[in-house]
Amino acid sequence: MSTAGQRVKEVRKRRGLSQRELADASGVSLSSIRKLEQGERETARLETLRKLAHALRVPTMRLAGGPNPEDAGADTVDRWAAVREALVRPPVAPGLDDEPPTVSGIRDSLREAAPLFAHDQYTALAALLPSLLRDAEALGSEGRAVRVRLLQLAGWLMVQTRQFSAAETALERALDDSADRMEGAATVNTLCWLLLRQGELGKAYDLAVKWADETEPRVSRATPAELSTWGWMLLRVSAAAVRNSQPGDAEDALRFATAAAVALGREHAPNNDFLRTFGPTTVKLKAAENAGVIDRPDMVLRIAERVPVFSLKPTSNNRNRHLLDVADAYAKTGEYAEAFGRLEQIRSDSPEWLPNQRYARDVLGRVVRGRRTLTADMRTMADVVGLPL
Known part of the structure; x- marks a missing residue:
């Protein structure tokens, strides 16, 4: 949990103010602000926080500590x-x-x-x-x-x-x-994603395993639609497992998904369904996502070098999510300009998608915390993605 000083620093940078400018605007001494932000003081009197909050144009409880709703x-x-x-x-x-x-x-x-x-x-x-x-x-x-x-x-x-x-x-x-089974699997694919976003990792894993078993084809005779359907179930198994600290299961599922993609040989969308597009590139994207989950930014960037990202359509099911993974990896390695550049790229391509992504807020939060000052574009982006003040 962040301290009051960390919260003051985050909001001050969002507003584009130096410590001196905040002191002048709030009437709180520069020395007090420095000590608070540097952690020499763990907290401050409510009246001090109220003055700072007034100057920063946020509720006092934002600096004192309050809820951060996820709905x-x-x-x-x-x-x-x-x-x-x-x-x-x-x-x-x-x-x-x-x-x-x-x-x-x-x-x-x-x-x-x-x-x-x-x-x-x-x-x-x-x-x-x-x-x-x-x-x-x-x-x-x-x-x-x-x-x-x-x-x-x-x-x-x-x-x-x-x-x-x-x-x-x-x-x-x-x-x-x-x-039929194939039509049902198309729905289960999204159901698994729903469970993942809700944090229901065990349920997502069990459902994906069940349907991966039910849709597994004989690879030598499988149609492209069958390989795509089975491959996506395996990717959901892997996603649930890696988030639930089951690295062996995650790797096994990803390996089988890779085999399905190799057998397919290319990206394929059954019945022109963009939600179920599957193939070698999709598997690479999900491998990079898994690497991000286990906090391996070096692996994310290494995989990203092999992804033909600019040949992909800018939809939320492939390129945008991958660009967030890459942005997060850059932010974790201190390359904040590169990270922010990926966020700007997503905003340009999919302006209505980006504000709904909590992940984008997390990435931008890393950028904000890592930089001494913020550019005007960064402050604008913080408002676009709804980064809390």
Whole structure:
């Protein structure tokens, strides 16, 4: 847990103030601020913290120590309210003058919306999804396949934006409606990710192992879709294991995933599903992610040298997450300019994705703590990713 002095220092740098400027603005002596930030004093009187907080334009308890909520922010909750409602409410019967929805019409709409999902266009999707979800539900049994796909995508978006209860609702509904093992595995892939983000490592591991066993093909006869599906289950096994201090299991799963990728020979997206793109590059990305989890920034950067990152589309499922891993590795090794450059690259490519990433806040926090002063761009980025003051 950070001390009051560390919190004062972090906020002061975010505001672009020197210790002298903070002393002048707050009326607290320069000597007191220096001692507090250098740890010579573990705390300060509440009145001193209040003066500092007033000058820094933050609540006093931010400096004294307070909660740091991890749930979706109020803006996110408001933006997706209509989507969450559409996921849980029964379909509305069309009026007499309404054209009833059709399977082909919803399928075409979903196809046209594919670029919005692939490029994290959250504002547009929040407006589009409620009516699509309601219409798909109104189709009944004949709309099962398109409804499953829509629920898979909606669940994925809810995980992205940390609305975990809504994500579970969408994904469980999609799994219940799945017609076969492959369709079910596409949903389970995201369910495992949901469990990982919730910290349910044991559940994620058990679910991924179960489905890896159920989808394991005979490699010599496997189709690209089968190899991709099995490979992703193995990557989820590895991700859960490495986070749960099971390094042997993580390495074994990654080795099998590598074998599936080698057999596939290239990146493949079953049925053009960007969420399930799998191949040699994807395995390298996840190997780098695992290295970051075990705090091996040197290994992350070494793997990154072999990843053709600029040939990848800037979506949250591949390049953006990898760039965060690389940024984190640079920050851990003290190369703060390189780390910040990766964050700027992500912001340029996916401006609506970045603010939802707690990982980005962690990385920028390392940069902020490591630098004596912050540039104007760094202070702006801190506001973009919601780094707490």
